Amino acid sequence: MAQLDGTAVDRLVREHMAEGFCLLRVTPDGHGGLLDAQVVASNRAFGQLARQVEPAARRLGHVTVGDAASWLATLAMVVRTGRPWRTEQRSRREYRWFDVLAFPCGAPGGDQVGLLFDDVTQRKLDELMSLSVREYAIVLLDEAGCVRTWNTGAERINGYSAAGILGHHFEVFYGAGDRAAGVPAQVLATAARQGEFIGEGWRVRHDGSRFWASVVVTPLRDADGRLQGFCKVTRDLSERRRAEEALRAEVRERTRAEEQLQHLNRTLEAEVLARTGDLRRANAELAGARDRLQALSARLVRAQEDERGRIARELHDDLGQLLTGLRLQVDGLAQHGGTRPVADCVQLVDRAIEHTRRLALNLRPAVLDDLGLEPALEWMLDQQARPAGWETTFASDLRGQRFAPDLETTCFRIAQEALTNAARHAGAKHVSLSLRLRGERLRLEISDDGAGFDPPGQASVQERGRHFGLVSLRERARLAGGSLSIDSVRGSGTRIVADFPAPPREPAPPT
Ligand SMILES: Nc1ncnc2c1ncn2[C@@H]1O[C@H](COP(=O)(O)OP(=O)(O)OP(=O)(O)O)[C@@H](O)[C@H]1O
Ligand SMILES: [Mg+2]
Incomplete structure (x- = not known):
């Protein structure tokens, strides 16, 4: 390979110039093109670059390598026009860019072309960096x-x-x-x-x-x-963060919706459970009411039988005795005459009448039908108080008001059971009974200052099964469309209040 001349410029170019330089000798093909281009001289920098631009160097040194045809066409153009040509080439072996200047050397139309290689990789990188x-x-x-x-x-x-x-x-x-x-x-x-x-x-x-x-x-x-x-x-990363936040918000929203759903589910389950419980309780209450009703009917039948037995006994023992005595007196009168047996007969008849009246009163006091609730209850309080030794208070604001016969009977029976209980269980000193009318509601209250007892709700089932009085009070009140409350405290007495709808009795049609 030929060397540059030994002039000062040559030395400068050869040893100190940073750009790579080489000199090519071209062989024309006789048709305006080139057959070949051989590197005939180069500087130190080119020697260093040649390692990096090797494919280009080889192409220039050996025309059969790479796309030498385009290189030869370029060089032919430089030779033909006598004008330099500039291009940017990238090394294929590594990421390096060169600014290549091809220019004619020597006389115009000569066979020498110079090539200057400037490494512009950094500039290229900067451009890429700022552009892309x-x-x-x-x-x-x-x-x-x-x-x-x-x-x-x-x-x-x-x-x-x-x-x-x-x-x-x-x-x-x-x-x-x-x-x-x-x-x-x-x-x-x-x-x-x-x-x-x-x-x-x-x-x-x-x-x-x-x-x-x-x-x-x-x-x-x-x-x-x-x-x-x-x-x-x-x-x-704003976009990414926004997307993440949107995702998180969606997840939160879904979690909230899920929790709400679960909460609803739980509420629903609890409600179903509560309803089932209510239903069960209602069923149990119904069953209890049915049992009580059965027991009550049985008790009613027994009470009727007892009552019949008592009436039979009274008829046999008292009225029968009286009538037998009367018979004997009448016989004596027939045989002996005189005033004394007549007087005895009259006395016996009087006792029989009195006895019959008491019997009838106990069965159903005529005073209730004839005179109404107030006198009947006052009479009954008086009847019960005498043997029991109570002090009594009777109060009423009915002023002779009458009610439907069923309602009057219900009130009478409730008062009867309450007073009987007070006499049997309370050991009371004072018993009071009151009747109050508020609009069309009738309120009956019986209270005593006796022993008191545990409220019926707290009594055991067996215990309740043996006593029917209070149960029948409630049933009677309920059947009359009213309600009944029992307040009792041990040692402080008992108060029973019944409350009914009580429209006034229709006046009887004129006869
Ligand atoms: N006024 C009262 N004072 C104290 N205890 C009472 C009173 N009334 C009721 N009791 C108590 O309540 C129980 C239930 O009374 P309830 O009238 O239901 O039955 P009973 O009187 O025992 O029997 P019966 O079925 O013949 O009425 C009584 O046995 C008694 O212990
Ligand atoms: Mg009783």
């Missing part, structure tokens, strides 16, 4: 944190122009709170200490708006490890 890397803000900071380089991505993401930000401290990208807390300085310190800072956080754009950034800061050091500055790569 729009997704990342790639910024170089000096050791103090002031912005030294600014790329397109940085402008797009942060909103500052290069002119507006170069030289300013990078803390302007942070919110006031972070700045006051010294976060920017901590980021640089962490990067310098650990070799890298990686983090996410809110940053502020030029227009004051915020964005969620992913930041990587790497310290830049020289060959001796001295800190030269930092490279900061920032990515705007």
